[in-house]
Amino acid sequence: MTISAAQCRAARAMVEWSRDQLAEAAAVSKRTIVDFERGARAPQRSTLAAIQRALEDAGVRFTEAGVELLDKPPHR
Template sequence: MSLFVTFNKQNIMKKDISPQQLRAARALIDWTREDLANASGITVRTLVRIENAQTTSRQTTFDALVAALETAGIEFIPENGGGAGVRLARRSNSPKGQM
C-alpha cells in the first residue's frame, strides 16, 4: 500500500510532492525560480528554501506552487510503485500524442 495520497487537483498534499519534483517541473517548462515565485505569489527566498529541503511550506504556499505549475501545464505523477515524477499534461483539445 502506498503512503502517497491519490494525485488530483483537489487532493494534493505537501508530503506528496518532493523538492526534486518542484525543480523538475520548473525545468520541464523552462521556468526560473523567479518565474515560479512570481506565478505563485511567493518569494524567491521561500522557494529556494523549499526546493533545497531547508523548510517545509505552509499548505497555502504549497497549494500556490502546485496551482502555478499545473496552470503552466505540469502534471504531477504519483508514486504508485513506479516512482513519483512530473510531466507535461496533455491538452484536452490536442490530437492524441501531441501537446
C-alpha cells in the same frame, strides 16, 4: 497530494522557469522557492498549493511517480 522539492525542481525545469518566474506565478517569495527546493524548510500547505497550482497552470501534472509535461509550456 503534496509535491516534493524534487518534483518542484523537475516541473520548473520542464516549463523552463527560473525560481523568480515561479515565485511570481505562485505569488510567493523567491526565498520560499529556494528554501523549499533545497530542503531547508517546508512551506505552509497553502504556499505549496500555490506553487503546485502555478506549475499545473503552466502545463505540468504531478503524479505519485513524479511529474509530466502535458502541453508545451507558455513562455513568460
